[in-house]
Amino acid sequence: MEPEGGDVAGDSTGLLLLDLYDDEDLEVFSKDASLTEINSFSPLMPTSPSSMINQYKFEDEPESKDLFITVDDPESHVTAIETFITYRVVTKTTRGEFDSSEYEVRRRYQDFLWLKGRLEEAHPTLIIPPLPEKFIMKGVVERFNDKFIETRKKALHKFLNRIADHPTLTFNEDFKIFLTAQAWELSSHKKQGPGLFSRMGQTVKAVASSMRGGAVKNRPEVFSEMIEYVDIFSQKISLLDKISHRVHKEEKDYLYEMKEFGPIHTLWSASEEDLVDTLKGLAGCIDQCCKATEKRMTALSESLFPAIQEYLLYSEILMGVLKRRDQIQAELDAKIDAVYNKKIENELLSEEIGKLEDKVECANNALQADWDRWKQSMRVDLKMAFSDVAENNIHYYEQCLATWESFLTSQATSDISLEEQSEDQT
Template structure:
């Protein structure tokens, strides 16, 4: 959401204007087409493509994990891909302008066909990862590999270790769920855990596509190997009880203590403003996520209550002696059954279109905070090197004063060594500061794109359901009036 002038973190007028544009866009789309009553397809997302920017939104339908049909909403994964675009997003700061440019290559990743492998507590879910790309670094344009959940955690760990300390934002991997996987492992049929498996599949797909959006991460050898190599070695360091897991836990505790004990004297207003904005955005998104999850839960409860009402109306119609009233009650039951499905579909839209998007961005904000902290750590190392250099120079001065000529040469070598460390620390701090600026600009650019696409998609689906609801009641009304 970067402009040529640095606005306050949140501008009420701008938000109101954006909201009006979204609603206007959605309404115009509704005027252009009529949704049939028997249509199960969802509305298409807003077309945000222009001559300067192309957004590819592959539509992934939830696979049926059992022989019975399990209806799920289509999950749209927003991925940036360009064919020759020159669009750029700028943020004005005290040093220079930040430019985010798309390159000429594209990559689309789909995670499909989740299936259970093995039995008991040793069982796991395997996923098929399909990749289509025009990036020359990849061996083929189309790739297919089988991966398990620990492999996804492994590639995230590798990317984070290599790039986060440089100021590169690595999208967070999906969280582990001990309870969810225990149910999967102990269940004899996959139908009992189909919803959990589908949620995880969709989150893994979004993780890979967000990673592939980044021009640095998608060219990383480990990431290419993850998408290309069929016999990928199993990642054993992702377990919380492994040696690497314990080390990661200690590092997290150390970082938490360092955040409390060390406060950086920020001299750059841009960084100070962005950190405040990111913190405020994090708080508000968490509140919104809680509200949307509550909304989805209430819609599911409404769906259950509507089904109960339909059943009661049908039973009453069966015992009613009056022919007209009996027929009307039966029609009312059928109408309520249709409305029950509408409530269920809308609850899925609430979750998959809004709640999951918000959850993804809460995790992404955590990744943005991580690179801010890495910048602070780099600054601390630089200043500690300067302090050590000062002490080495003072030590040399004392040796010269006391005429200890035999130790002066060693002291001078130490000064030369620490002078190089100070210079390197300064260079590292400048580099990571520049990278963080670019990463924040990239984050803001795709945040606007993702939220616009998903909000428009959500509004179109909501209006589809409302139009169907009206038509259902319009079809029932003559039956009610016909009672004599």
């Protein structure tokens, strides 16, 4: 098997305003081993829930957009040792640096993971969009069901379009190669990157650096505030994720009970001649409410869950970016300390310190600009997700209310008819 893998408010308390507004291929498993386990943002309120989650419409894209990407057509591949899924990536562009205006390639999850790693390597203090997590399944091969594939396809589509919409990442050379190279060309290009031991060395160095000495001495206050913000944001979004899934589970249990509740009235009507219409009417109302509940649960899993999960992953990415910025700062601090402590001749370090100062300044400026952009995107995304939930809830309760009101009206009409018949008989 192949290895692969706005600030809501100005300070941390502003998170409360949210209420207002794989190292391995994910699709790969060994046949005889245990299983291993979009986007331009518009502040305008969509006119319907479905418009909020449509990942493939380009009509609302800004006129200046010159790179359009879709991920679709998942396809299963079976080899002697593994089964995996590839996705078609279609790119349309008017950029001069591309040799053609349209490309079509197929990519598997490990290719997306490679791209993410290359972007992080080239831009350590930019906020790289998250990929969907590796999903571990133990003893079950239900990896190729339609719902799973559809969810994965949308997540990969969003990942590429986040990059395409980023003012810096969109011009990354590895991103261009990912979009345009055929499978064999991409494979050849990937082999030119850092080797396994080199990557391991970088990882060990990063871990050692992160464990060395705690806080950075000269970290600007703005980045300390970012760290505090991300810590609180991570707690809030994680709690929101747990509660929303618990609500979904309780809703699922409620739906199961309702589906058993309705047929009981129908069975009962067979032995109650005078209550036939009433009992069948109750059963029909419950059935309609069951269908409405299923639609609401589907909307919840297709709009709120992906948004929360994406920003749960973003919270981890943000903390990693801030740590990498601190590592650059720590390297500069160490060189300055060496000069002050006279461990090394000043003239040997002056040029290196100057380069490190420039590197820190570039890292700080890049992160601050990307931070503001990320906050604005987060505001819009979560506001749209919460508004979608609200809109679906309103539609759900209106539908159920109308169903029961219609039933009561029919019962009232029936009672009036019975009274009139009784009076006529009298």
